[in-house]
Amino acid sequence: MHLTRKQWLQALTLALLPAQPTAKILTTAPDPTIPALTYSITIPNTTSANSASSSGADGKGSGPIYLRLTAPTTMQWLSLGQGPDMATANIFIVYAASATTVTLSPRSGGQGQPSYNPAANVTLLEGSGIVDGRMVAEVRCENCWGSWPALSGSGTSGDAVVEAGGAATGAGGGSGGFVMDPTGNETAWFWAYQLGAPLDSADVGAELGMHDVKGEMVWDLREAGFEVGAGEELEEGFNPFA
Numbered sequence: 001m002h003l004t005r006k007q008w009l010q011a012l013t014l015a016l017l018p019a020q021p022t023a024k025i026l027t028t029a030p031d032p033t034i035p036a037l038t039y040s041i042t043i044p045n046t047t048s049a050n051s052a053s054s055s056g057a058d059g060k061g062s063g064p065i066y067l068r069l070t071a072p073t074t075m076q077w078l079s080l081g082q083g084p085d086m087a088t089a090n091i092f093i094v095y096a097a098s099a100t101t102v103t104l105s106p107r108s109g110g111q112g113q114p115s116y117n118p119a120a121n122v123t124l125l126e127g128s129g130i131v132d133g134r135m136v137a138e139v140r141c142e143n144c145w146g147s148w149p150a151l152s153g154s155g156t157s158g159d160a161v162v163e164a165g166g167a168a169t170g171a172g173g174g175s176g177g178f179v180m181d182p183t184g185n186e187t188a189w190f191w192a193y194q195l196g197a198p199l200d201s202a203d204v205g206a207e208l209g210m211h212d213v214k215g216e217m218v219w220d221l222r223e224a225g226f227e228v229g230a231g232e233e234l235e236e237g238f239n240p241f242a
């Protein structure tokens with residue numbers, strides 16, 4: 001095939017561009033009456049690889065996972081629970097902080113309102129906020145392969161205290177928490193939301209009312225992943241959903 005000089009230059013330019021990581025994003029819209037309510041996950045291959053070669057006895061993965069929660073602003077809060085039950089789950093709650101921003105409140109706790117858990121290593125990524133009339137939270141979690149260190153105390157959000165033992169072991173596994181396999185094909189998650197006016201609160205311990213609707217879901221994490229090239233590192237603010 002004969003290429004003109006221009007075509008040849010175009011081809012060369014394309015070849016020189018770094019490969020774009022195409023993320024496999026697993027998304028569930030669990031409530032058919034509200035399709036704008038969605039939960040997504042993707043996991044870098046570096047994370048999964050760590051777990052396979054992990055020398056830890058519990059076989060738990062290490063490295064970040066990325067989550068995306070979206071919901072219409074007719075919801076006061078929406079939430080994703082990671083794990084099999086309320087008592088051990090890592091709970092991500094999202095509500096409006098202002099007309100343009102959202103609050104991500106990581107919580108734990110089994111009875112009634114979960115409490116803010118400061119041991120959650122989570123970041124709200126650039127791209128989150130109130131976008132086109134939807135609350136959008138794009139999240140990196142650095143310690144989501146097991147339950148976050150347990151809270152002790154009375155369970156109110158103001159005086160949450162991290163148990164020293166839980167913090168020392170990293171997260172989960174030790175005291176009856178869940179452990180999630182990065183390549184698990186039947187991982188347990190659940191979700192809930194409450195309808196209502198925007199909370200407009202930047203307080204991660206904000207008082208929340210009980211869910212109107214809740215449910216469970218099972219995710220095949222093999223459907224969630226993206227490649228990080230050999231020798232490359234994920235930048236701090238990298239957002240696979242962008």
Ligand code: HEM
Pocket residue numbers: 079080081085086087091093111112113114190191192208209210211214215
């Ligand atoms: C915000 C304040 C909350 C209150 C006051 C509250 C209260 C309750 C109560 C009283 C129950 C038992 C009755 C029932 O099954 O309906 C319950 C169950 C449940 N809640 Fe909540 N909840 C809250 C937040 C959440 C959040 C953020 C989630 C996360 C997705 C959640 C997930 C569940 C699930 C899955 C159940 C059923 C299983 C279980 O009882 O462990 N809740 N909640």
